[in-house]
Amino acid sequence: MFRRLFNVRLRAQIVKELLSILRDPRSRLVLIGPPLIQLLVFSFAATLEVNHVDLAVYNRDTGRASYELLAEIGAAGFVNRVYAVHSPAQRRALIDREQVIAALDIPPDFSRNVAAGHTATAQVILDGRRANAAQITLGYLDRIAARTGAELVPDSPGARDPTVVRHWFNPNLIYRWYIVPSLSGILSTIIALIVTALSIARERELGTFDQLMVSPTTPFEIIVAKTVPAVLIGTVLGLVMIGAAVFVFGVPFRGSFGLLLPSLVLLILSMVGIGLMISAISSTQQQAILGAFAVAVPMVVMSGFATPVDNMPRVLQWVAECLPLTHFLVIVQGCFVKALPPGVVWGQAWPMAAVAVVTLGIAHVVVRSRLG
């Protein structure tokens, strides 16, 4: 009898939570809009590769070496168009107007120096306003110069022997292979956080929380009832992202789905705990949403999505280790391209489980203390 009653009350609350999320046009928009935008932005717009670059060349040399170098540059995949300029003023104007990102300046003695076996130098002028792309362009140009030099003077001691780098798992370094699977974790994190952060605060603002508290339901049931819909919605969103990675972007999935899915659920559970904690201590929805963002933004930044955790100061590395997202990113990237073995997945999963237990426990205590 007690068992039955427990289920009825819980069921009613879960249905109520799902309805209040899905019936509200604004929260439907929050659920569908940002994931779609992030998918588009991160997959198509935000990329660390540099492509379609326009260059200027101020060539004062007429020899073979400069001809070879320019032919290589002209044929490079990342170059869109090469402008030949005939004066420093013209070169400067192209950079100023952002028509080119870099200008190559080849001095008159370039070919002569190469032929004589000396070191030949050419100058590259970069547009510092686009620092990131310019630096990558410089790297590409550097490699082309080295290769051309090696071809022109195969035996010269000064010519560098270019190292051949082979990247495992993602040989072509396709940026989307990395971004799109990670998005599943980031989106599930943010959605689970927002949905739960708003849930108790919304009820408190509308006065329905008191109504719930005078009913025979227990704080434990309230927590469970608010956890289940968030886990459902977060998991569905995460799976949509994983599906998009596999079927839309063609990222190879070499690992085990059976390991990835429980990891996703663990990630969401731990975020639900944090969201409920925020919600239980906020008295308005505004406070809750600010609280959620105050947690979500640093969490994404420190998770290793944008910068490698290994490059952070030691203290921040410890903090990063405590973030569930950090561990999930390792798992999801591993499950896609590396076929991560179960042992490694478990090594990353248990910290998420620990965070989930702690945060859900605290949320439960906070809700219960609201009665006292």
Next chain:
Amino acid sequence: MATLPEPGAAPVDAPGIEITGLTKRFGETVALAGIDAEIRPGRLTGLVGPDGAGKTTLMRILTGLMTPDGGRALVAGRDVAAGGDIHSITGYMPQRFGLYEDLSVLQNMRLYAELRGVAAASHDAVFARLLAFTRLAPFTSRLAGRLSGGMKQKLGLACALMGQPQVLLLDEPGVGVDPLSRQDLWRMVNELTGAGMTVVWSTAYLDEAERCGHVLLLDRGRLAFDGPPEKLTARLAGRSFRLEAVSGERRAVLAEALELPSVCDGVIEGSGVRVVLRRQARRDEIEALASRSGATVVPVAARFEDAFVDLLGGGPGGTSALAARMEPVTLADSSPVVCRDLSKRFGDFTATDRVSFEVGRGEIFGLIGPNGAGKSTTFKMLCGLLKPTAGEARVAGHDLRRAAGAAKSRLGYMAQKFSLYGLLSVRQNLDFFAGVYGLDGALRRERVAEMIEIFQLAPYLDAAPESLPLGFRQRLAMACALMHRPPVLFLDEPTSGVDPLTRREFWTHINGLVRRGVTVMVTTHFMDEAEYCDRVALMYRARLIALDTPDALKHAAATAECPEPSMEQAFIHHIQAADREDEATTRSASP
């Protein structure tokens, strides 16, 4: 004595507000259907009417927040629809004044002074005058969010008076304000009108309307009455009676009286029943009823409320379809609500100090007191929303500390805001509340269907609760609170801001339930409502200072100047007596 801001320069004879043929519609709904009225300065004008009558729409048009569809409104000679600087001559206090809760009293005042363009050099002088006027000077550094309902209203009034307006518009300033603070508000408003200001006070409380110099009564967008309240009350002369010394169950007598064709309206008043006869109706039927129930019929002076209900076509009948369907409550316990030495402390602050009382089965027990007196805290402890620091609270025989779940499944709770889930439809709300009280399967379907039938909710099942008319929202809230048939019902200011007709319907149901043995605990700021109770507990400064029947409380407050005090006067009397007693103890304790 506090002084008020200097009045505007308007000549006293010219009308402060002139309204001609004003209309406003929202889609299909006609909010105002051609209003013509004049509002004069120097006297308080009450704007009254049931929910949805168009009071707030009219207020918003007068402040220039809304443009009328037709007709014209002149405020101090200027057309409000023409825009311009209408705000510089009007002060407006909306229902929930836009105070910034995280700013202090003084910061709020400074903000409004700047918004109103009060010269910075004169700030201090203006603030000092307004603080003295509203008696808020001791609280200038307190956050607005920490003020009591009454003090918030006073601060709102101070902010509305900032630019020295000629016309002051107050939208339901008395809602959620205890009698003490309300008395203060009246004093302030009377001083303002005395100095020649035009003041409009919109209200759903008719005792407030009765105290206005002039009343505009709106009904479904039309002006149903325009004149001094006594004129409307005079029409009712000889139609108001009180059935005194009712020997049997007075709620049964009321229910019976309301079903009589000759009776237009009736309410419980202390130990008696007050009835109003229909126009040209004879006394025969109530005389017969009185003799059956051993009561005597005494003519009483008509009240504005009687006239109001009569003008709107009379109150609802006395039979509650809800109570008719309820099985009588069988509780072994003769005191379903008990508290013993109940205390609650928040840090150093004692909100409730050793309060003890018992509520009998089938009793309506009122908990009243000024804002901050601890009645809410006590109430919350009894329905399980707060844990007591010390003492014992039992509901339906279950200790709230040890068996909170069992106690909670035996109580129903209805709060002033009708806390329903706005994102869920009416049916989904019903389903949810049935489920959360453990009703399942066939029983749940049966109870939900029953509530839909009793409260005639069928046309609204897919609507959002917010879109319902107030009366139906109240019915839905009752349905949700009562589906599990609780033997004990907690009502937290259930009719705050609700018009008299909706309020009567509510009490018809409550009276019906009580006759079936349901026990009711109610908190209220509305002193007429305290009269509906069997016993009233008056709390002040965390303590219980009086506990008795409404009649006894009134008797105890009778003085030579005021031989027959109203409930509101009795309330103020008891509180002042407690203050004097406290002073005496402090004096004798510290020589």
